[in-house]
Amino acid sequence: MNQKFRSINQALSNEMTIDGEKYLYFGGTAYLGIPQNQAFTELYLEGLKRFGLNNGTSRSNNIQLGIYQEAENVAAARYMAQDGLITSSGYLAAQLTVKQLSAFGHVIYAPNTHPSLWINEKPATSGSFTNWSKEILQFINTSAEKNWVLISNSMNNLVPEVYDFSFLNDIDPENNIILIVDDSHGIGINNQGLSALSALPKKKNINSVVVASMAKALGIDAGLVLGTEKMISELKSTSMFVGASPPAAAGMFAFIHAQQIYQSEWSKLQHNINRFTQSLHHQWKFEPGFPAFLADTPGIDQHLLNQQILISSFPYLNPNSMPINRVILCSWHQPSDIDHLVNTINTFS
Structure with a gap:
């Protein structure tokens, strides 16, 4: 496991710069992109002003x-x-x-x-x-x-x-x-x-x-x-x-x-899911409407990493198991992020 990804010193987002290199990030659980949502942040700051830390x-x-x-x-x-x-x-x-x-x-x-x-x-x-x-x-x-x-x-x-x-x-x-x-x-x-x-x-x-x-x-x-x-x-x-x-x-x-924010980000997420699934050539396991995609093709994580794309990849069920490789989509991903991901996946044999 590459240790430079174990101590990231910035907020998680669709794109991150680590050791001077830019990476697209397709992992985590911020499915609706709330940690980077400016409107939600403003609501939280208003709450801080009213109620304290x-x-x-x-x-x-x-x-x-x-x-x-x-x-x-x-x-x-x-x-x-x-x-x-x-x-x-x-x-x-x-x-x-x-x-x-x-x-x-x-x-x-x-x-x-x-x-x-x-x-x-x-x-x-x-x-x-x-x-x-x-x-x-x-x-x-x-x-x-x-x-x-x-x-x-x-x-x-x-x-x-x-x-x-x-x-x-x-x-x-x-x-x-x-x-x-x-x-x-x-x-x-x-x-x-x-x-x-x-x-x-x-x-x-x-x-x-x-x-x-x-x-x-x-x-x-x-x-x-x-x-x-x-x-x-x-x-x-x-x-x-x-x-x-x-x-x-x-x-x-x-x-x-934040209900309107949640609804808007949910719609964006569904568009991202549709964009991803309609363009894939490889078979990935997924549930309709849920943004996690499992690949049972060994080596896909390293192939994507070589192209500056980070996905969720860790051993499962125990530390000696083969990595379980998943792409996680969020509403913060842009169409260009999805297209680059799909094109990179489709070049993997």
Whole structure:
């Protein structure tokens, strides 16, 4: 691994200068280009002027900034939930959710769940999501137990694959399900820029909860939980929520007022995705509308690097594995960036 790319001293963007050389950058998780969005930056600066740099008091303090409740209401309305809860990180949002709700029933993990969802050690589940869903459907419907907690990512962003939860419609209605889904990579991108909650099964015996980092597409250092009013109220009563400091209020101000920015950048991203996919000659694995593209052609990373193009490339599943090579598109990429990338890829044999 080239060490000069391990200590970059500038903001990530579509183009960077490293050791005097210019590179196009197709990696990271800033799918909507928020870290370089001038209009969003101005909103954040306005939030800083109004609320200061941070807020180190807990949400149980007798003096509260109202913007946190406002941001939770906006998030719930924007992503089609009854209620919302915001924490200082996606990891905290996931941990308080799984630790509080896992007592409801028999806990089952889907394959490849993010570590933030683990209650303790890494779950033993492996294999594909499709096979797992078939096995779990049969297991639950033939079990004497009636209360279940299913925990899963909304997608595997590395492959990539968006998971289909429609199998839950065939769960026997006598079974009560809490479904916890981590939508950190999908929120603001998949489902027309909404969240996974809009695509999950709607049944009386299934109570869906979505957790997410807001630090990826949404560009805010915070975590989010979406669910029913009853569920969110229960989570807000936990010591983990009560005792933790909230995220910076400036970020909440920007999030509240940035809906038009998010929508505009989502449209730009979709144009970039279409431009890329329509011009490719090589076969890359991708999900429609999601900006990650997996190449299973060894050496493509070095070929692109030789042409001053940086992509996401790291060993997976362990340090001795072959690199997993992905192109990540963002809304900050220009048409000329996409065209140069495609032309360079198409010269690789």
